[in-house]
Amino acid sequence: MHHHATHQVHAGYEPEAPHWPVAVPIHQTAAYRFPDHATAAAMFRLETPGFTYSRTGNPTVAVFENRLAALEGGIGAIGTATGQAAVALSLLTLLHSGRHLVASSQLYGGTVDLLTDTFADFGIEVTFADPADPPAWAAAIRPDTRAFFLEAITNPLATLPDLPALADLAHAAGVPVVVDSTLATPALYRPLEHGADVVVHSATKFLGGHGTVLGGAIVDGGTFDYGAAPERWPQLARPKARYGGQALVDRHGRGAYLALARSKFLHDLGPSLAPASAAQFIQGLETLEVRVARHGSTALTVAEHLAGHPAVGRVHHPGIPGHPSAALAARDFPHGTGSVFSFDLAAGPEAVGPFIDALELFQLVANVGDVRSLVCHPATMTHCRLAPDRREAAGIGETTIRLSIGLECPEDLIADLDHALATVPASAPAAVPASALAGEVR
Numbered sequence: 001m002h003h004h005a006t007h008q009v010h011a012g013y014e015p016e017a018p019h020w021p022v023a024v025p026i027h028q029t030a031a032y033r034f035p036d037h038a039t040a041a042a043m044f045r046l047e048t049p050g051f052t053y054s055r056t057g058n059p060t061v062a063v064f065e066n067r068l069a070a071l072e073g074g075i076g077a078i079g080t081a082t083g084q085a086a087v088a089l090s091l092l093t094l095l096h097s098g099r100h101l102v103a104s105s106q107l108y109g110g111t112v113d114l115l116t117d118t119f120a121d122f123g124i125e126v127t128f129a130d131p132a133d134p135p136a137w138a139a140a141i142r143p144d145t146r147a148f149f150l151e152a153i154t155n156p157l158a159t160l161p162d163l164p165a166l167a168d169l170a171h172a173a174g175v176p177v178v179v180d181s182t183l184a185t186p187a188l189y190r191p192l193e194h195g196a197d198v199v200v201h202s203a204t205k206f207l208g209g210h211g212t213v214l215g216g217a218i219v220d221g222g223t224f225d226y227g228a229a230p231e232r233w234p235q236l237a238r239p240k241a242r243y244g245g246q247a248l249v250d251r252h253g254r255g256a257y258l259a260l261a262r263s264k265f266l267h268d269l270g271p272s273l274a275p276a277s278a279a280q281f282i283q284g285l286e287t288l289e290v291r292v293a294r295h296g297s298t299a300l301t302v303a304e305h306l307a308g309h310p311a312v313g314r315v316h317h318p319g320i321p322g323h324p325s326a327a328l329a330a331r332d333f334p335h336g337t338g339s340v341f342s343f344d345l346a347a348g349p350e351a352v353g354p355f356i357d358a359l360e361l362f363q364l365v366a367n368v369g370d371v372r373s374l375v376c377h378p379a380t381m382t383h384c385r386l387a388p389d390r391r392e393a394a395g396i397g398e399t400t401i402r403l404s405i406g407l408e409c410p411e412d413l414i415a416d417l418d419h420a421l422a423t424v425p426a427s428a429p430a431a432v433p434a435s436a437l438a439g440e441v442r
């Protein structure tokens, strides 16, 4: 069993004859020739594994899937066209009309749109709960609850969940836990080791790492036993005509969840990862640990500087004393909490525009996890469609600024921020929403 750094470079790929290419080849093909009719028929009956058509699988995508599964400690993975597709498919595999989800109140804005709008159209109900308040999750569980969903490090305030506590609650209620680990990456945190059952990623961010391609992934730990309560999981544990009258748990055992996600949802809805994009993610994974370490150390240096700046009201980084997740960071994140964090300007909302426009190195971009440092104003950008009460519950204020720290020199980044902070008029510290303090570790 190799270490993490070795898996990053080798897992899921062995050069093969006749050419023995050292780097993973891009299999730029839509389809695959079958050796004969009997093999084709067996593969279409899902009896024989193999590639039939690149919507449901591709050899280059498979290397990315297997490498990420090795890094997360999962039994397998599915690559998707975007992180948004990974989140959607991971949950649709567990939920359908009439089912209920308990989700963190601190989520990426696009995920909130998915849960509150599109899932509502599908008849899936959602209750939001504070990720740092396990009793609130216990209180939200209903007989029709079929999943917990949360982010390993929240976007944009870098709040950390007490995942083992939440997983215990979910499992006691017979419910699996899905964790979006986009901001953590397996270089910092492996949710399956802390009680999660499924991990999802927007590979667009740190896994690719260079802001060039969109993609996502679902990794299954194979830990949740859907066969233990077949009446709760008919899609996995009851015979289906689509699967030759068999139940997926009988056909695939611990692989049933991924089999359903791939053969039904990836196949029917079609958000497949392109092989050329998978190749870029494979290359990104090769340098993940070194990049993430540098991103994180620069982010902490910048956060510490901001915490001492008079134009800054509050810095939302778990490495800064007083952050509600400082204790969880020390317990569960020995390699740090990454490089996406936020701070509030100590001024009114009118200071936001001039501050952002004065930045020269930080680019105003709706993305994170790039080699370039990025800035964003969540209240008017990524989280602008959140209802005001939901935005306040997420702790996002009107002057909250999100940073994604890149790989530039920390001194240059600090100089750029100082230059822009000089535009902020001196004033009393901006009010911090009460809910931002409600995330204390209890």
Ligand SMILES: Cc1ncc(COP(=O)(O)O)c(C=O)c1O
Pocket (backbone or CB within 6 Å): 082, 083, 084, 085, 087, 108, 110, 111, 151, 155, 180, 182, 183, 201, 202, 203, 204, 205, 214, 215, 216, 367, 368
């Ligand atoms: C935490 C998180 N999850 C999911 C997504 C969606 O990923 P994508 O943009 O690749 O669809 C994002 C995008 O910003 C994100 O930050």
